[in-house]
Amino acid sequence: MAEAASLSTASHEPGSPWVGQSIPRVEDAALLTGRGRFIDDIGVRPGTLHAAILRSPHAHADIVSIDSSAAKRAPGVFAVLNGEDVKALTASLVVGVKAPVECWPIAVGRVRYVGEPVAIVVAADRYLAEDGADLIEVQYRVRPAVVDPLAALNLDAPVLHDGFAGNVASDRTFRYGDPEQAFASAAHRISLDIRYPRNSCTPIETYGVVADYDPSDDAYDVLANFQGPFSIHAVLSRALRVAGNRLRLRTPPDSGGSFGVKQGVFPYIVLIAAAARAVGRPVKWIEDRLEHLAASVSATNRATTLSAAVEDNGRVLALDWDQVEDCGAHLRAPEPATLYRMHGNLTGAYDIRHLAVRNRVVVTNKTPTGLNRGFGGPQVYFALERLVQRIAVELGLDPLDVIMRNLIPADGFPYRTASGALLDSGNYQEAIKRGVNEGGLAELKSRRDAARAQGRLYGIGYTAVVEPSVSNMGYITTVLTPADRRKAGPKNGAQATATVAIDPLGSVTVHVASVPQGQGHRTVLSQVVADVFGLTPADIRVNTEMDTARDAWSIASGNYASRFAPAVAGTAKLAAGRLSERMARVAASQLNTEIDDIAFAGGSVRSKRNPDNKVSFSRVAALSHWSPGALPDGIGQTIRETVFWSPPELTAPDEEDHINSSLCHGFIFDFCGVEVDRTTLQTRIDRYVTMHDCGTILHPGMVDGQIRGGFAQAVGAALYEEYAYGSDGSFLTGTFADYLLPTVAEVPDPAILHMQTPSPFTPLGSKGVGEGNCMSTPVCIANAVADALGLKDVELPLVPAKLAQIVRGDEPMPAKGRAIEETAKRGGDRHLRGKGEAVVGAPAERVWAMLLDPETLQAVIPGCQNVEKISDTHFRADVTIGIGPMKGRYRADVKLSDLDPPHAVTLGGSAEGALGFGGGEGRITLVPTGNGGTAIRYVYEAAIGGKVASIGGRLLDGAARVIIGQFFASLARKVGGNPDAQSLPSLLSRALRLFGGHR
Amino acid sequence: MSRLQAGRRHSVRFSLNGKPCTGEAEPRLLLTDFLRHQLAATGTHVGCEHGVCGACTVSIDGKPARACLTLAVQIDGCELRTVESIAPSPDRLGILQSAFKRNHALQCGFCTAGILMSLDCFLRAHPRPDEESIRDLLCGHLCRCTGYTPIVRAAIEAAAELVDHGKEKTDA
Structure with missing residues (x-):
């Protein structure tokens, strides 16, 4: 059985690398x-203040007013900034497509997603800042929201930005080869949505973020756990309205994970920098x-229709992609890069020469998207590799045979894909062969057969994936037409930098x-x-902190696109190599030998022929400091060398939209066996094998x-995992x-x-490896589940409820005859519905009178502090309600309508507080029971949004039932003193049971 | 039990990593903020502030606890230990820490302090744990870098080594 790469610290042989x-x-x-x-963890300058951000509870609404006066008076609060204040100090963030659209890091006039910043409170500490945020009163006029990317295309969909055509930020079609002819001639057209x-x-x-502004120098100094790319520095400088040399952007020594996500901190750099300027x-x-989950960034969600022109034997002649990319509420830099990162790789690991593509980018009322590990790969490969599995099923072929039949030939490298990527190296057939043998596919198939023989749901999935790394900074310009690109000037390359320095x-x-x-x-x-200089790693000190005011950097700097091993590490080797070449000349003159005879080993610079003829590395290295005059002529210095390296293969998109979107292309072949439990529909991964070729491995x-x-x-x-939204954008x-x-x-x-096919394009032969499984694994598991259940359409995440919906259809309605009945909720339906009944020992007229009496209402509404009667049918109340961990104060507004005394009344109302908002309507009917009592029957429908929906969403149904149940229970108590002994306790206990059992 | 007043600072006396410590805290101040920003014990990290991720785990009177769900005033009179206490000396790693390093059981290191504290408490109480119980314990921690397997390996190795280490001590 295969072993994972050796982790133990190998004993290092002298002289070996x-x-x-x-x-x-x-x-x-x-x-x-x-x-x-x-x-x-790092200290800040004395006097540093702390910010808290008030965020939108609505997915789409106009901001009618923001009243910050109470917040500004609150103890410890120094300033409150809203969108207009920030706008006065900054400029809009650059948008990545040609459209008259602005993109602010804080809502200006309108909110477009839940969690969008609305105001920043700056105070002496974070606690006081949050106290201040609670005191800001914002009035919203709610607009309809659009959440689904295909719905956003509808002509009658709510429009987010006036500068886009509807909600479409970009719509481009591409054609490579002759896809129409291929589809016309192929035996099959196989498609998948x-x-x-x-x-x-x-x-x-x-x-x-920690930001400071120096007015005497008109310069910002920002520390942020930003991860790059530093092309964003240009976006930030423009937004802060300073030259690039007046924005010093630094990163801390350690960062607690990013996986792309910390690219998305940049709008907050603008916000906090503006706040620092405002407050001095x-x-x-x-x-x-909560802020992070709701409003940092997410990967894009995407709706794709993919079709293949296929021959009987499974050979794919052409692909037709129709992708609708959902970038959320704003197109933030570098979006729509997620859609174009894979543009050269839309044919995956396969030799497919004909390709049609339609790429649409839409905006919806969700959090703006940004970098995330895999960046575009998961979305593309989920479609492509699901389709390969479907081709096998529909043509009665083995999925692995379909993969093998279509692979790029082993002697075809470097291979130019239909859309322009130059695949550097590989031998996909060999990798699959080794994966199958060393990974034990035959044994896995036996396990599957044995499980199936017992009636268990077991499936096997496969994926073959090309993992791109070292992004071409120009790929994003493929979103522009060739004409627009000509106007903007070419963009390409991937500058990596490294500096090697020697001290005295x-x-x-x-x-x-x-x-x-x-x-x-x-x-x-x-x-x-260490290898270049013949030293040990312990002799080398490495600094990876970043400071744009002092360090060598360029737009491609940063940690993304798996560029470290192929680009950055290789550049460090080049920089060290340049110094060592010059040091070799110094040593050659000192040792009286030729440069070719010089070797760096064991801490010395020595003659290869006569190893005893040597001088210590540090002595040669330091000579440039102590005695520059002793250096041979023309050497210059051996103190410091900075190398900028950009691979020539990364050219700008051409006139036909061919783009070599990445420099390196690793290969991954995965297969897995999963079992889906027949009862729970829980998926268990039985075995997972992942074969990688990432070129030369630097550190196993x-x-x-x-x-x-x-x-x-x-x-x-x-x-x-899924960032879930309600249909209203909650x-x-x-x-x-x-x-x-x-x-x-x-x-x-x-x-x-592993196998290692070095890249011919990188200094060390290495390729990126960090993102591959984010591309290959989701679809591999999905293919296995599809195989286990015989499904065509599979949607992630494969939670049991979703599989149950597919396998068993809708859940049946609960049995009738219950006091409280739950209306089955469809996905995304944000309405809470319920009905119930309470029986009291008092006549309907008495109940009626109490329902309209403020004092009674105050006594019976759970958590009610006061009820103010505006008119006979209009009340205002302050209530404190706890839902799960969220206890908060809400201002409620209740109106009575359709009065039919003493039989029926409709209560409609809304509530709003710092933790969220809600609205709903209920109809109450009073029916005499015959023995002098009254049955109070009620039905209600309510919707709740904001923070309380984000945090307490799981609890809302139950909590609403309990609170409404409590209301009628107290009403019954107040009315009769002796509510129906049977009905009420059982009502409450049932409600409580539901509440408790809902998780 | 004394009743604390909101908005007023209350004196908190406790022992931090074996040394007596005094501070002042408003009742609402979280233990995480108290440790990190008042006492400069920044090794304890804040990941979620709702008790799920486990990054802030510390030892209170020998038991693992989420510092983000604990108020600073609650530790009055307690013995508190944090990640800063595990190494035998500033220039040496402890057995558990060494096992983490050997097994590549950390990458960004942000969640690591909490995992170390949970394991440290656990291995003191359960010197010969099986893999299942170690996995069970680690379920209370989220790590986004390592895929967990190296952490499990490190914990198993450290547990075995701690037993040997204990034997040596007893033998000596």
Whole structure:
């Protein structure tokens, strides 16, 4: 059976390279002892203030008014800024398509998603800032919201931005080869409609920003756990209305995970920087978890129709993609990059020469999207690899045979795909062969057969995936027409930078603009540079902090697109190599030999022919400091070398929209066996095998770590995680009890296999490996589940309720005859509905009178502080209601209508508070029971939104029932003193049971 | 039991990593904020502030607890231990920490402090745990980097080593 890459620290043979060894990480000791320096661990300048952000409870609404006066008077509050205040200090963020649309980091006049910033409160500490935020009163005029990307295309859909055509931010068609002819001639056209959901890699550390503004210099100094790309620095400078050299952007030494997500901190850099300017003091903001889940960024959700022109034997001649990308409420930089990152790779691992593509980008009332591990890959491969499985099923072929039949030939590299990617190297057939043998596919098939023989639901899934890495900074311009691109000028490349410096004692320091978030860059760079200089990794000190005012950087700097191993580490090797070449000349002159005879080894620079003829590395290295005059002519210095490296293969899109979107292309072949429980429809991953070819492996332990980490996140995306929205745009997954991350119990141990086909395009032969399983694993699991259940349409996440819906249809309605009956809720329906009955020992006239009496209402409404009678049929009340962990005060407005005394009345009303809002209507009918009593029957329908829906969503149904039940129970008590002994306790107990049992 | 007044600072006396410690806290101040921002013990991290992720786990009177669900005033009179206490000396890692390093059981290291504290409490109370009970314990922690397997390996190795270590001590 295959072994995972060796993790043990290999004993290092003298003279053998450090690269390729799993040496211990230099990062670990500090992190294990609590001495990490994450953004919230670092001290701030005295006088630094703290920000809290008031956010929209509505998905789509006009802001009628914002009253901050009480907040501004609150103790410790220094300033409150709203959208207009921020607008006065900044400019709109650049939007990535040509359209007259603005994009502000805070709502200006209108909110477009739940969680959109509405005001910033700056106070002496965070607690006081949040107190202040609670005192801001915002009046909204709610607009209809659109949540679904296809619904956003409808002509009658609510429109988010006037500058787009409807909600379409971009609509481009592409044609490569002759797809029409291929579809006309092929024996089969096989199609699939796909919905890829919203999810996020959710780092455990949230966003953080500390910003300062110096008015005497008109310059900002910002510390943020931003991850790049630093093309965003240009966006920030423009938004802050300063030249690039007046925005100093720094990153802390440690960052608690990012996976792309911390690119999305940038709008908050603008907000907090503006706040610092407004208040004249440094301002710090650390995002909380609800803010992060609701309003940081998510991956895009996408609706795709993919068709293939297929021959009888499963050979695919052409693909036709129709993708509708949902970027949320604003098109924030670098979107719509998620859609175009894979543009060169739309044919995957397959040799398909004909391709038609329609790409539409829409805006909806959801959180704006941004970078997320896999970036476009999960969405593309879910469609493509589901389709490959469907081709096999529909043509009665083995899915693995269909994969094999279509692979790019092993002798075809470098291979130019139909849409322009240049696949650098690989041997996909060999990788699959090894994966099948070493991963034990035959044994897995026996397990499947045995399980099926017992009547169990067992399936096998496969995926073959090309994993792109080192993004071409120009790929995003493929969204523009060739004419627009000509106007804008070419964009391309992927500048990586590395600086190697030698100090006066001859020790070596490396700096790169790679901004790691846990990937161990410092360790790997120490290996790479140690090999060049013949030193040990412990001799090399690596600094990966980033400071745009001091360091060498460019727009491609940062940690994304799996660019570290192929681009950054290679650039460090080049920089060290340039210094070592010059040092070799110095040493050659000192040792009286030729440059070709010089070797760096064991801490010395020596003659290869005569190893005893040597000089210590540090002595040669330091000469440039102490005695520059002693250097041979023309050497210059050996103190510091900075290399900028951009691969020539990354050219701008051409006139026919061919784009080499990435430099390197690894290969992944996955297969897995899953069992779906017949009763619970829970999916269990029985075995998972993942075969990787990521070129030369620099540190096997870290490659293993990247694969495992990506795999775990992919298991989450496949089975558990979804940023869920109600049909009104309410955000429903605001806690880790709603947005379910897999724990150790849910993540199986994958079998990891490797082969190494070096990239000819990178200095070290390495390719990216960090994102592959986020692309391959969700669809591999989905294919296995589809195989187990015989399904055509599979939607992620594969939660049991969703599978039950597919397999068994709608859940039957509960049995009749219950006092409280739940109306079955369809997905996304945000309405709470219910009905009930309470019987009291008093006549209807008495009950009627009490229903209209403020004093009675105050006594019977749960948590009611006071009731104000505006008119006979209009009341206002202050109520405090606790729902789950959320206890809050709401201002309620209740109107009575359709009065039919003493038989029936309709109560309609709304409530609004810091924790959310609600509205609803109920009809109460009073029916004499015959023995002098009255049956109070009620039906209601209510909708609740805002924070309380995000956090307490799971509890709302039950809580509403309990609260309404309590209202009638108290009313009954107040009316008669002795409510029907049978009915009320059972009503309450049933309500409570439902409440308790709803989770 | 004394009743604390909101808006007033109350004196909190406790022991932090074996040393007596005094601070002042309003009743609503979370233990996480108290530790990190008043006492500069920043090793304890804040991940979710609703008790799910486990990054803020500390030991209160020998039992693991979520510092984000604990008020600073609640630890008056308690013995509090945090990740800063685990290493035998500033330049050496403890057995558990070394096992984490050896097994690549951390990447970004943000969730690590809480996991170490849970395991530290657990292994003190259960010196010979089986893998199942270690996995069970680790279910209370979210890690987004490692895929968990290396953490489980590290915990198992550390448990075995701690038993040997204990034996040596007894033998000596």
